[in-house]
Amino acid sequence: MTLYYFQRLIEIFPFFLKGLWMTVAVSGLALLFGTILGFALGTLRASNSRLLKWPIGGYVAVIRGTPFVVQIFIVFFILPEWGIQLDAFPAAVLALTMLGTAFICEIVAGGIRAVDRGQWEAAASSGLNIFQQLRFVILPQAMQTILPPLVGQYVLLIKDSSVVSVIGVTELTRVGWVTVVRIPEGLMVFSLVGLLYFAISYPLIRLSNSLERKMAVQQVRL
Amino acid sequence: MLEGFNFRVVWEYMPFFLEGLRNTFLISIVSLFLALVMGIIACACRLSNWKLVRGLSIAYIESIRSTPLLVQIYFFYFGLPTLGFRIPEIQTGILALMLNSGAYIAEIIRAGITSVDNGQVEAGISSGLNYFQRMRFIVLPQALGVTVPPLLGQSIVLVKDSALLSLISVLELTRCGQTLTSERFMPSEAFFTVAFFYLCIYFCLKTLADWSQKKLIFREAY
Numbered sequence: 001m002t003l004y005y006f007q008r009l010i011e012i013f014p015f016f017l018k019g020l021w022m023t024v025a026v027s028g029l030a031l032l033f034g035t036i037l038g039f040a041l042g043t044l045r046a047s048n049s050r051l052l053k054w055p056i057g058g059y060v061a062v063i064r065g066t067p068f069v070v071q072i073f074i075v076f077f078i079l080p081e082w083g084i085q086l087d088a089f090p091a092a093v094l095a096l097t098m099l100g101t102a103f104i105c106e107i108v109a110g111g112i113r114a115v116d117r118g119q120w121e122a123a124a125s126s127g128l129n130i131f132q133q134l135r136f137v138i139l140p141q142a143m144q145t146i147l148p149p150l151v152g153q154y155v156l157l158i159k160d161s162s163v164v165s166v167i168g169v170t171e172l173t174r175v176g177w178v179t180v181v182r183i184p185e186g187l188m189v190f191s192l193v194g195l196l197y198f199a200i201s202y203p204l205i206r207l208s209n210s211l212e213r214k215m216a217v218q219q220v221r222l
Numbered sequence: 223m224l225e226g227f228n229f230r231v232v233w234e235y236m237p238f239f240l241e242g243l244r245n246t247f248l249i250s251i252v253s254l255f256l257a258l259v260m261g262i263i264a265c266a267c268r269l270s271n272w273k274l275v276r277g278l279s280i281a282y283i284e285s286i287r288s289t290p291l292l293v294q295i296y297f298f299y300f301g302l303p304t305l306g307f308r309i310p311e312i313q314t315g316i317l318a319l320m321l322n323s324g325a326y327i328a329e330i331i332r333a334g335i336t337s338v339d340n341g342q343v344e345a346g347i348s349s350g351l352n353y354f355q356r357m358r359f360i361v362l363p364q365a366l367g368v369t370v371p372p373l374l375g376q377s378i379v380l381v382k383d384s385a386l387l388s389l390i391s392v393l394e395l396t397r398c399g400q401t402l403t404s405e406r407f408m409p410s411e412a413f414f415t416v417a418f419f420y421l422c423i424y425f426c427l428k429t430l431a432d433w434s435q436k437k438l439i440f441r442e443a444y
Binding site for chain 2: 061062064065066067068069070071073074077078081155159160161162163165166173176177180184185186187189190191193194197198201202205
């Protein structure tokens with residue numbers, strides 16, 4: 001019987017690859033938007049302006065303090081009440097982007113704060129304006145602190161994308177969930193799903209670890 | 223935005239929400255305790271000199287860290303019955319949470335133990351302390367300072383992760399929100415209340431984590 005189910009599973013394997021593609025699409029888009037917004041908000045947050053500190057801090061706290069399932073239910077069920085009708089896919093990308101933005105904002109703000117004050121002063125006295133200071137002096141140095149946890153955050157985001165299966169996006173987890181009804185071998189089906197997630201996440205985890213080592217070496221060299 | 227917010231329904235369902243809150247608490251505390259035990263065992267195996275034991279624990283930690291928790295929950299939820307184990311959903315959920323957090327806690331503890339300088343251990347050996355005395359009097363007191371704040375961080379993650387158990391119909395906080403949504407179709411009342419409770423838990427634990435960090439930094443300086 002197990003062998004028969006195994007053959008069935010191999011037959012519908014392309015379905016799993018489609019799910020994997022959907023996972024990559026949802027989390028890839030969220031990664032892209034989340035990184036852009038996260039860098040923008042993180043830079044503002046590191047500016048220590050009180051006017052910006054509270055709203056951004058509040059946003060980050062709300063996102064970090066609530067489970068992602070609750071956030072996705074809020075985006076999917078409550079936005080329509082306010083007149084914003086979203087399909088499952090854009091809703092998933094929106095919720096994941098909101099999540100990614102909050103976490104990346106914290107990482108970026110931490111990285112910028114870790115740069116020595118003297119660097120800002122030196123850049124300012126070289127006659128660079130605020131954007132040039134950030135672009136040519138501060139961010140390149142902050143990247144050393146930012147990059148390893150940023151890649152780690154990407155892994156978390158890809159894993160969190162499994163939760164969007166609850167609103168019916170047919171990504172990898174959803175495919176497993178649909179399959180297990182027809183092929184009642186839970187261990188087999190979800191091992192396969194796990195293996196496919198492993199195939200994306202594990203290289204990224206290794207990358208994050210090696211970046212961390214490399215950055216540590218560079219800092220010693222400075 | 224919230225002019226239609228129906229406080230009466232929230233009040234009417236309050237006992238129900240409080241029951242969910244209590245279950246979330248219980249699930250988190252039990253899983254946290256079991257995950258600590260699991261983490262200590264996994265970490266001890268990870269640092270062991272036996273290759274086989276070390277390999278097994280690395281395989282456990284890496285496979286947990288590179289797959290989503292939701293997939294792990296479904297793995298046990300759909301997988302255990304095919305192996306002939308029929309246990310209630312809540313126990314399946316606690317099992318998944320325990321194994322998931324256990325892997326992260328193992329890494330936290332390992333980081334704490336390896337942060338203690340090797341010279342300290344050597345000094346312990348030359349003072350004639352045996353392995354357990356060295357652990358008890360030299361390594362652990364120093365490692366605790368590095369471990370406690372991230373452990374509290376992990377417990378925040380655990381509370382949020384327990385929300386995923388709602389998807390295998392365990393009656394906890396998020397499930398209460400889903401029930402209210404399906405019974406009265408009032409998603410904003412349901413999920414904003416749920417989010418509010420999670421935020422309360424988050425701020426309590428966050429304050430505790432920040433406080434412990436401050437305390438422990440003071441100890442380090444001393």
